[in-house]
Amino acid sequence: xDEEGENVKLVIGIVRPEKANDVLEALxxxxxxxxxxxxxxxxxxxLERVETYRGTTVKMGLSDKARFEVAVSESFVQPTIxxxxxxxxxxxxxxxxxxxxxxxxxxxxRTGESDEAAVTPVAHR
Amino acid sequence: MSALGAVLPLAQVDTGDTAWMLTSTALVLLMTIGLGLFxxxxxxxxxxxxxxxxxxxxxAIGGVTWALLGYSLAFDGEAALLGGLDHVALxxxxxxxxxxxxxxxxVFMAFQxxxxxxxxxxxxxxxxxxxxxxxxxxFAALWSVLVYAVLAHWAFGGGxxxxxxxxxxxxxVPVEMGSGFAALAAALVVxxxxxxxxxxxxxxxxxxxxxxxxxxxxxxxxxxxxSGLSAGNSSVLAFVNTMLTPACALLTxxxxxxxxxxxxxxxxxxxxxIVGCVLITPAGGFVSPGWAMAxxxxxxxxxYAVIVWRPRTRVDETLDVLAAHGIAGFTGILxxxxxxxxxxxxxxxxxxxxxxxxxxSQALGAAVAPAYAFIATFALLKLVGAIMPLRASEHxxxxxxxxxxxxxxxxxxxxxxxxxxxxxxxxxxxxxxx
Numbered sequence: 388x389d390e391e392g393e394n395v396k397l398v399i400g401i402v403r404p405e406k407a408n409d410v411l412e413a414l415x416x417x418x419x420x421x422x423x424x425x426x427x428x429x430x431x432x433x434l435e436r437v438e439t440y441r442g443t444t445v446k447m448g449l450s451d452k453a454r455f456e457v458a459v460s461e462s463f464v465q466p467t468i469x470x471x472x473x474x475x476x477x478x479x480x481x482x483x484x485x486x487x488x489x490x491x492x493x494x495x496x497r498t499g500e501s502d503e504a505a506v507t508p509v510a511h512r
Numbered sequence: 513m514s515a516l517g518a519v520l521p522l523a524q525v526d527t528g529d530t531a532w533m534l535t536s537t538a539l540v541l542l543m544t545i546g547l548g549l550f551x552x553x554x555x556x557x558x559x560x561x562x563x564x565x566x567x568x569x570x571x572a573i574g575g576v577t578w579a580l581l582g583y584s585l586a587f588d589g590e591a592a593l594l595g596g597l598d599h600v601a602l603x604x605x606x607x608x609x610x611x612x613x614x615x616x617x618x619v620f621m622a623f624q625x626x627x628x629x630x631x632x633x634x635x636x637x638x639x640x641x642x643x644x645x646x647x648x649x650x651f652a653a654l655w656s657v658l659v660y661a662v663l664a665h666w667a668f669g670g671g672x673x674x675x676x677x678x679x680x681x682x683x684x685v686p687v688e689m690g691s692g693f694a695a696l697a698a699a700l701v702v703x704x705x706x707x708x709x710x711x712x713x714x715x716x717x718x719x720x721x722x723x724x725x726x727x728x729x730x731x732x733x734x735x736x737x738x739s740g741l742s743a744g745n746s747s748v749l750a751f752v753n754t755m756l757t758p759a760c761a762l763l764t765x766x767x768x769x770x771x772x773x774x775x776x777x778x779x780x781x782x783x784x785x786i787v788g789c790v791l792i793t794p795a796g797g798f799v800s801p802g803w804a805m806a807x808x809x810x811x812x813x814x815x816y817a818v819i820v821w822r823p824r825t826r827v828d829e830t831l832d833v834l835a836a837h838g839i840a841g842f843t844g845i846l847x848x849x850x851x852x853x854x855x856x857x858x859x860x861x862x863x864x865x866x867x868x869x870x871x872x873s874q875a876l877g878a879a880v881a882p883a884y885a886f887i888a889t890f891a892l893l894k895l896v897g898a899i900m901p902l903r904a905s906e907h908x909x910x911x912x913x914x915x916x917x918x919x920x921x922x923x924x925x926x927x928x929x930x931x932x933x934x935x936x937x938x939x940x941x942x943x944x945x946x
Contacts, residue, residue: 405910408711428927437932438919449928477907 395490395502398467400455401429402475402483407453410474414455417470419463420508423456433481452483458493458506525607526614532743533615533623539734540626544571544633546731550724550782551637552922553717554831558912559641560716560922566636566648573652574629574660582628582661583621590670594662614742623738624664630735631687632656635889637831638695639702641713642909645917647902651893655694659888663690663881673880677873679852679860681750682739684794684845689881692838694889695829701893702902704828706909718778725782729758732789736796749856750796753804758788760808768816783836787815790840795848798859803851811843842878849874 402410407424414422428449435446457467464487471485495505548567555563574582584599587610599605599621607616632652639648663686666673673685680686707713715721736754740747765784766776791811792804799807818835849871852862863871896902903909908916915921 403910405912408707428925430928435930436915436919438915438921438924438929440920440924444932445929446932447928448930479907 394461395493395506396459396461396464397488397490398455398457398459398464398471399486399488400457400471400475400483401427401431401452401485402455402471403477403481404451404453406475406477406482407455410453410455410471413470413474414457414467417466419457419459419467419470421458421506425454425456427452427454431481431484450481458490460503460506523609523611523613525609525616526742529614529742529744530616530619532747533619533738533741536734536738537619537623537626539731540623540630540738541571541731543728543731543735544568544626544630546724546727547630547633548724549720550728550786551640551831553720553722553724554715554779555640556713556912557716557923558914558921560914561918561920562645562913563636563640565645565918566640567633569645569649570633570636570652571629573649574632574656575625577653577656578625578628578661579621582657582664583624585657585661586664587621587624587669590675592672592675593665594671595665595669620741623741624668627683627687627735628656628660628664631660631683631691634687634691634833634837635694635698637833638699638829640830641913642705642903643702644901644904645913647896647900650900651896651902654892654896655889658892659694659885660686660690662888663884667877667881673877676876677860677870678877679798679848679870679874680794680845680877681746681796681798681848682736682793684841684848685877685881688790688793688837688841688844689878690885692834692836692841693882693885695833696827696838697886697889698893699827699829701890701897704826705830706906708828709826715779718782721779721782725785729754729785729789732793736789736793740797746797746857749801750792752801753792753796753799754789756801757792757804757808757811758785760805761785761788761791761812762808764809764812765816768812772820783819783832784812786836787812787840790837791844791847794841794845795852798848798852798857799862800851800853800856803847803853806851807844807847811840811847814843815839838882842882845874845878846871 429452430449433450435448438445438447455471459467468485476482492501493505494501544567548564551567552560552564580601584597585595588595588599605617605621607618609615610617610620613620632655635655636648665671667678667680667685705713732754733751737747737751739750762781762784765780769776769780788808791807795807815835818839819832822829822832822835848862850862850864852860852870853865854861860870861867893902904913904916
């Protein structure tokens with residue numbers, strides 16, 4: 388059980404919101420199914436944007452980002468990373484980061500399947 | 513123009529007429545803000561302010577070019593092609609009425625100026641979310657003089673279209689067909705948004721769209737109701753028709769929405785209000801209320817067809833100015849040639865009431881105005897494009913026009929914003945301790 392659990396990873400990609408559609412396309416082409424997206428704000432060392440509202444000038448310390456979470460089996464980790472890079476890269480500072488973390492356990496609620504079976508799309512079996 | 517002015521030996525100001533025209537002028541100016549709201553709701557959230565600002569900039573630019581040059585070119589004299597330069601910078605525009613008029617020339621100038629402003633603002637709908645703000649303002653200034661003022665002279669100022677009998681009550685030629693076909697040319701020259709046809713580019717706030725349409729309809733009572741240049745019968749007729757035609761256009765739109773998608777849509781309703789107001793614009797003071805209703809029911813059909821068809825093409829005429837203004841203006845100006853009744857307007861009958869010649873006058877206007885607006889706008893934008901880039905870069909388009917051109921966001925959260933102290937305060941803080 389423990390060994391099986393190590394075969395499932397969570398790939399977290401934090402990307403520019405305007406590139407989110409490109410990433411989705413790239414993931415689709417890499418046959419990675421099952422993804423969550425959330426809108427987040429963060430700071431990653433990029434230049435701060437200056438905005439002015441009447442007399443008030445501010446530096447925007449946080450930028451909008453889209454956060455992808457993709458739970459995949461070991462063999463899909465690399466394709467997922469490549470898809471995230473392909474879709475999100477512009478070459479400018481602020482393209483984002485990818486984090487890969489081991490998953491203790493994954494469960495498909497509908498069937499109770501766990502781990503690899505839980506993150507493998509139904510159509511693939 | 514009321515009969516009163518013609519009967520009196522000396523041009524005399526009628527205070528009742530003047531009061532209504534002052535009111536109408538303010539009503540029409542409000543339309544441009546209504547249009548800004550309407551357009552802002554139709555674009556994505558990241559271009560809300562820029563879209564609105566294109567309309568606001570039309571108020572600045574159109575207001576100034578009109579006073580300096582446009583008014584003179586449109587309304588000084590009755591030469592066939594273009595007015596003279598005697599009223600440049602409002603020279604000789606004072607409290608005296610124009611020939612045959614009952615309101616001070618100043619009020620007439622301001623009323624017509626608000627038309628110039630809204631027409632310039634309308635064209636922006638074709639190029640939102642990718643045109644550079646600076647290039648837009650240069651284009652808007654040139655367009656307000658070279659296209660709007662010219663068409664206004666032809667249709668309103670005694671130019672050749674008016675001379676050969678064209679009836680255009682409130683601007684089917686200069687405002688509606690002028691903006692609609694200019695929009696098509698602008699969309700072709702500036703080109704489509706980078707994501708057009710690849711991603712769904714959806715309206716971000718349908719409530720803005722409805723509220724904007726409501727403000728436009730409200731303002732249109734001054735736009736059409738003031739175009740009799742008096743508080744007389746033709747203004748009354750146009751005012752009432754402005755209530756009736758959009759109501760009928762709405763019902764047609766509901767029915768078409770039901771047939772096509774089994775649901776009545778809110779953004780469709782907002783569009784129908786605009787289409788209805790545009791349809792009655794050229795015909796307002798010339799057709800009976802019954803025919804105005806028929807115009808609303810029938811005239812919505814071609815506009816709906818173009819709205820459905822356009823997004824299937826490669827032409828990103830983003831906010832459908834062509835369908836809502838160009839096609840509706842075209843339909844209205846022809847329809848009026850069919851059903852005008854001398855019993856209602858005291859001027860002319862249409863084809864159905866025995867005067868086929870009137871219909872051909874209308875048809876000439878419906879052919880000439882789109883051609884001039886399209887060709888002149890196309891050439892003008894090519895010229896501006898040769899001097900400066902018309903478009904934002906792909907990266908800027910991705911970030912959104914608001915941050916790039918205005919340094920503001922429509923929906924700033926303020927989270928993570930670091931206050932930059934004004935320099936004077938900063939200097940004082942540094943200076944005080946010593």
